[in-house]
Amino acid sequence: MGLGAKPGGQEQKGREDASALVKWARNNRRALTSTLFLIVMLMGFTMANPEVFSQFKTYRSVMIALPVSMFLVVPLVFVVTAGEIDLSFPSVVGLSSYAFVSIVDQGGEPLLGIVVAIIVGAALGYVNGLLVVRIGLSALVATLGMNFFLRGFINILVEGFSIAIPEIRGAFIHSLMTDDPIKIVDHLGIPNQMLWALAFTALGVFLYNRHSFGVRVHCVGDNPESAAEMGINVDRTRILVFVFTGIGAALAGVFSVMINFVWWPTTGDGLLLPVLAGLFVGGTPTWGGIGTVFGGAIGTSIVAFIETGVIAAGLTGFFTQFFYGLIIILSLIFQRFNGGRVR
Amino acid sequence: MKNDYIIELRDVTKSFGNVKAVDGISFGVSPGEVVGLIGDNGAGKSTLIKILSGVHQPDSGQIIVRGREVRNWNAARSRDAGIETVYQDRALAPQQTITRNIFMGREIKDRFGIIKVRKQYEEANRLMREIGFTSKVFDPDSPVATLSGGERQGVAIARALYFDADLIVLDEPTTALSLVETAKVFGFIENVRARGRSIIFIGHNIYHVFDVADRFVVLDRGKVVMTEDRVNIPAAEVLIKHMQQIAEMSHADASAVDA
Numbered sequence: 001m002g003l004g005a006k007p008g009g010q011e012q013k014g015r016e017d018a019s020a021l022v023k024w025a026r027n028n029r030r031a032l033t034s035t036l037f038l039i040v041m042l043m044g045f046t047m048a049n050p051e052v053f054s055q056f057k058t059y060r061s062v063m064i065a066l067p068v069s070m071f072l073v074v075p076l077v078f079v080v081t082a083g084e085i086d087l088s089f090p091s092v093v094g095l096s097s098y099a100f101v102s103i104v105d106q107g108g109e110p111l112l113g114i115v116v117a118i119i120v121g122a123a124l125g126y127v128n129g130l131l132v133v134r135i136g137l138s139a140l141v142a143t144l145g146m147n148f149f150l151r152g153f154i155n156i157l158v159e160g161f162s163i164a165i166p167e168i169r170g171a172f173i174h175s176l177m178t179d180d181p182i183k184i185v186d187h188l189g190i191p192n193q194m195l196w197a198l199a200f201t202a203l204g205v206f207l208y209n210r211h212s213f214g215v216r217v218h219c220v221g222d223n224p225e226s227a228a229e230m231g232i233n234v235d236r237t238r239i240l241v242f243v244f245t246g247i248g249a250a251l252a253g254v255f256s257v258m259i260n261f262v263w264w265p266t267t268g269d270g271l272l273l274p275v276l277a278g279l280f281v282g283g284t285p286t287w288g289g290i291g292t293v294f295g296g297a298i299g300t301s302i303v304a305f306i307e308t309g310v311i312a313a314g315l316t317g318f319f320t321q322f323f324y325g326l327i328i329i330l331s332l333i334f335q336r337f338n339g340g341r342v343r
Numbered sequence: 344m345k346n347d348y349i350i351e352l353r354d355v356t357k358s359f360g361n362v363k364a365v366d367g368i369s370f371g372v373s374p375g376e377v378v379g380l381i382g383d384n385g386a387g388k389s390t391l392i393k394i395l396s397g398v399h400q401p402d403s404g405q406i407i408v409r410g411r412e413v414r415n416w417n418a419a420r421s422r423d424a425g426i427e428t429v430y431q432d433r434a435l436a437p438q439q440t441i442t443r444n445i446f447m448g449r450e451i452k453d454r455f456g457i458i459k460v461r462k463q464y465e466e467a468n469r470l471m472r473e474i475g476f477t478s479k480v481f482d483p484d485s486p487v488a489t490l491s492g493g494e495r496q497g498v499a500i501a502r503a504l505y506f507d508a509d510l511i512v513l514d515e516p517t518t519a520l521s522l523v524e525t526a527k528v529f530g531f532i533e534n535v536r537a538r539g540r541s542i543i544f545i546g547h548n549i550y551h552v553f554d555v556a557d558r559f560v561v562l563d564r565g566k567v568v569m570t571e572d573r574v575n576i577p578a579a580e581v582l583i584k585h586m587q588q589i590a591e592m593s594h595a596d597a598s599a600v601d602a
Contacts, residue, residue: 023484212456219447222436229398229434230448230502231419289438342488343437 029338030283031295037281037331038302045309052312060189062304064259067197068093068252069300072275073282074204075248077296078214078241080279083221083288086242088128088143089249089275091150093268096121096246097253098154101163101263110173117250124150125246129239147272154265162264169261178258193255197297200251204293217241222289277324278303281331287341302327348373348407349510349541350395350426355404356565357390364390365401366565372510377532377542379556381549381582383590386562388545389431392514395543396428397421422449427508431515433499437488442467444487445501470501475527493524500531510541517551529555549586553579563589 025032046053072089079086096117103113124146131142168174178193208214219227220237228234249268257263282299284291303324310323351371357364365387372378382388393399394406397418406413408424421428428434435444442463451459451466467483474497481489487498496516503511513532517525532555535542546552552559553573559582561569568589576582 027484210458210460212450212452212458215443215450215458216448218439218443219436222438223434226430226432226434226436227447229396229418229428229430231397231417231422232448233419289436341438342486 028292028294030285030290030335031292031298033334033338034282034292034295034298034302034331037334038298038305041302041309041327042305045305045312048309048313053309056189058308058312060191062301062308063191063194066301066304067191067193068256068259069271069275069278069304070197070297071200071248071252071255072245072271073279073296073300074201074293075241075245076275076279077204077282077284077291077293078208078217079245080284080286081208081221081288081291082217082238082241083224084132084139084238084241086125086128086143086245087140087272087276088124088146088150089245089252090268090270090272091147091154092121092124092246092249093253093256093271094154094265095124095150096250097257097263097267098157098163100250100254101165101257104165104168105163110168110171114173114254117254118247121246121248121250121253122243123246125243125249126239128246129242132242133235133238151269158265160265162262164262165257166261168258174258177255193259196255200248201293201297208291208293213237213240218289274303274324275300277328281328281335283335283338285335285341289341299331302331349409350424351407352391352394352401353405353407355394355401355406357394357399357401363565365394367404368562368565368567370560370567371407372541372543374509374541375536375539376557377536377544377555379552379559380543380545380562381552381559381586382562383586385564387565388562389514390565391562392428392430392512392543392545395421395512396426396430419448422506425506425509426512427503427506427510428512429496429499429503429514429516431518433495435487435495435498438486440484440486441471441481441490441498442483444498445470445505447502449506466505467501470505471497473504474501474531492519493521493527496520496524496528500528508540510543511535512543512545514545515547516544517546517548525551549583550579553582561586561589563593 042053052058072093076086076089099120100110100113100117103116104110128139128143128146131137131146132139176192177196178191208217216227216232216237219230219232220234224234227237252271253268256267278300279296280286280299281302282292282295282297284296306323306327307320310319311317348371351369353369355368356366368387368391370391380388380391390399394401394416397416397420400416406416413420413424434447436447439447445467446463451463453459464483471483476494476497478494487495490498513528516528520528529551532542532544542555544552544555553576556573558570558572559576560567569585
């Protein structure tokens with residue numbers, strides 16, 4: 001009993017308030033770990049090259065392409081939490097953005113292109129879901145197969161040709177979504193796509209923690225038998241996480257083309273490993289049932305800053321992969337302190 | 344035939360491959376009664392429970408809820424019908440919080456699916472006190488994995504309490520519990536009965552079942568082989584004797600088939 005302790009509930013309530021911060025930290029320890037890791041890493045880079053890392057434009061340049069990864073990592077956290085995996089997203093990015101770019105290239109309305117891309121992405125995600133949930137294939141193998149299959153389909157479709165859409169520059173939707181800042185508000189020179197990606201992450205965080213969909217994803221990944229016994233439609237929940245990933249991949253694809261003004265047959269290809277690395281570095285464990293959307297966004301930022309940091313530190317590009325590996329393993333070791341799987 | 348059954352099964356069957364786990368069972372539960380469902384391993388108790396709770400769909404037969412036949416029976420419908428099942432495995436998600444586990448599958452939410460987190464937390468807190476969780480070590484935000492077996496059972500029972508079920512199915516509720524915890528479960532059953540709700544109690548320990556049940560239903564190899572009111576059975580030993588006879592009979596049958 002402390003000094004001046006009041007009897008009954010009053011005193012107990014005071015104790016609860018005092019521990020609220022501790023409780024919050026405990027509940028968000030995985031995301032906090034990756035955030036701390038990002039800060040320490042950036043401090044390290046700043047010490048290695050103060051000139052580059054004290055300039056805002058360094059951060060701005062990373063924020064140009066980073067949003068593409070963020071649109072992918074947010075739904076992927078749901079997939080991994082549900083106890084599944086989706087390795088087909090690079091090709092879903094490619095095929096859904098092909099739908100977008102074809103419509104714009106033929107003079108179609110960009111907004112229509114975006115809607116069609118999202119429908120394509122959602123449909124491909126649904127197919128993934130059917131393969132895994134209804135036919136019962138392993139998610140790892142089925143989505144890996146889909147990744148090859150869809151990329152092959154793209155190659156057959158376009159025979160190696162890329163599509164440029166320079167005409168999109170100046171379109172209202174383009175300046176709303178990407179780099180050209182609309183001068184309505186001064187948003188500190190942060191590229192618009194970054195603001196959209198942050199909004200998408202915030203939506204993901206809300207959906208994951210506060211919406212019944214996200215909560216059911218947790219339960220299904222934690223113990224599917226229990227979830228079924230409690231009346232959760234386990235199959236539908238699992239299919240929906242794949243559909244969500246398809247939608248995220250479509251948005252990532254549209255932003256990628258908007259940023260580059262070009263669609264390549266390889267669009268999305270290079271994203272597989274950095275995005276997955278970001279997901280796990282961010283603090284979502286591999287076993288399902290728990291995870292962190294915010295951490296996922298932080299994790300992709302860690303991965304995105306590695307290359308810039310390595311070059312700025314005066315090392316050659318040959319060191320990039322070496323540091324990718326080093327930083328991924330280091331951050332996973334730190335996440336290990338947050339505990340293993342509990343049953 | 345009584346028509347005030349909360350739920351009634353008529354000639355229900357369920358097979359897994361060649362095994363007829365439930366073979367033409369008809370059975371109903373009246374309001375306020377405690378039914379003791381007993382039978383040896385493999386008698387079909389678990390399958391019958393999972394049909395009642397909607398986890399399994401019967402191959403044939405009817406499910407009648409309050410006099411009305413229900414089609415496309417599933418776990419969500421069963422819970423909507425006021426049936427809460429406390430499974431032997433507790434049906435918990437151990438990495439999730441106590442609150443999340445209590446409201447699993449039936450969250451308190453608005454029409455957009457947004458969960459009322461504050462309300463769920465408060466209700467979970469109230470329920471935890473109601474079932475006698477006084478530990479300062481955990482609160483409604485603690486993961487279920489930090490709880491003991493009896494405390495986990497408490498979380499599973501808290502669900503049934505919160506949703507104020509008309510029928511609570513307790514599948515082996517005293518397995519792996521300490522004496523104190525077992526006494527708590529019996530206290531809970533008395534409470535539920537006093538409020539006019541019904542219970543199906545499944546147990547291996549016939550003394551436990553005998554102490555609480557108003558009526559006994561004995562299963563053997565997927566069939567109901569005996570239904571008897573408690574008042575007609577003078578002592579648990581008599582019931583055990585019946586059970587032994589049934590076991591011997593089925594043993595004799597099995598030998599006959601083998602020969």
